[in-house]
Amino acid sequence: MTRAAPPKRHLAAEIAAAIRSGDYRAGEWLRQVDLEESLGATRFDIRAALAELALRQTVEHVPNRGFRVAQPDRQRLRDMLAVRVLLECEAALGALPRLDEAALRLLERKADAFDHAVADGTTTSQSATNLDFHDTLYGFAPNRALVEVAVEIRDRARLWPLVLWPSVRALRRSAEGHRDILAALRSGDPARVAQSVRAHILGSAANDPDLEKLVQD
Amino acid sequence: MTRAAPPKRHLAAEIAAAIRSGDYRAGEWLRQVDLEESLGATRFDIRAALAELALRQTVEHVPNRGFRVAQPDRQRLRDMLAVRVLLECEAALGALPRLDEAALRLLERKADAFDHAVADGTTTSQSATNLDFHDTLYGFAPNRALVEVAVEIRDRARLWPLVLWPSVRALRRSAEGHRDILAALRSGDPARVAQSVRAHILGSAANDPDLEKLVQD
């Protein structure tokens, strides 16, 4: 056999990453021929991946026209943030009683990793370490289904604000948010945990001036 | 043209309905040839529909083996119910301040329709009128994204308990649940609304003896 055989790729994730990195702008049409060439995949797989992204509302599908990057209005973005707050707060609260000293230490290391990525790291490493912190925290929650839904909704809403991310100020604020959450978790106060998670999520959209005031609602 | 041309069918929903009606049991393999014959669709569309259901975790996909109906364990069912409570309570609470007298009248008519379906109706009409009541209520919530997620998660979790539905006792309890929710909405008390919605959702799984005690947690 000439090739080692590419075992399996998740093309939908690759396309989503391409959108996230700015290769395609909101509202732009995604031509299947371009994707099949740039990703080196067959048209069949491209279509399956696009259908998957359409189901996740990452892209919009217009019959006989094609797929284009979804462009949510401000109201919808606000609404999605509220849903994220609801789900992720619940996940964090579920994790709270299950956190022992070792778990808190682990979370601190994850927070450190994000700090380092903010200081000197690529956008992708910043994103990865950030997600790692949250996933680790939610991983302690007993309700597995809740965590899955929370992560799914987060990733669904994550596409658009991330384009605006490279603001150093927002990154520093995000790092501080992790510390706030850790402090709240150590205090053991559920209300404080919920508040810190809420502020952190809403703050992630705060680099957009129009969304800034959402934090104070 | 010989045929009026079937414009477009949502095959995934039809397959889900077939599973719901009991044509396929949990864990059973879904052969593509059978579906393509029974639904009168092409293999291509069947595969797309199955992929969609796999993404919604309605069916499980095993490479080179096929698709089979997912069979969640009790713990996962419990977890999904908790997520539903979280989302649907929030949606109901969001709708609460927006309900005027006309809206409450409308909801009462929807509740009446469900009562009639319970008294003399098919399982599908019972299911439809029940969903209609909830969708109407949530439709008043200002957060559109929240409602969409809530409905999506509900439909995702709805498959399995519904097989157990035809219990008349559970249906009557469900009808009473609607009345409780309406009374709570009329009282305007958020805590009471949340409690009634919570009890109604948890009660929907109460015809399973093993799940009965979940209501009192």
Added chain:
DNA sequence: GGCGCAATAATTGGCGCCATTACGCTACGC
């Protein structure tokens, strides 16, 4: 010179075929 229409070109999307893979049966050996 501008607008509308039609022909052309490009892109999407439906569908069938064939290779790959897993399962079940049978035959052989111990």
Added chain:
DNA sequence: GCGTAGCGTAATGGCGCCAATTATTGCGCC
């Protein structure tokens, strides 16, 4: 008589081609 290995069969799934639909460009007309 039982276990195992090999083969036959049937199902999955990957891929390419062709029809349907739409955007675009050029031409004719007002």
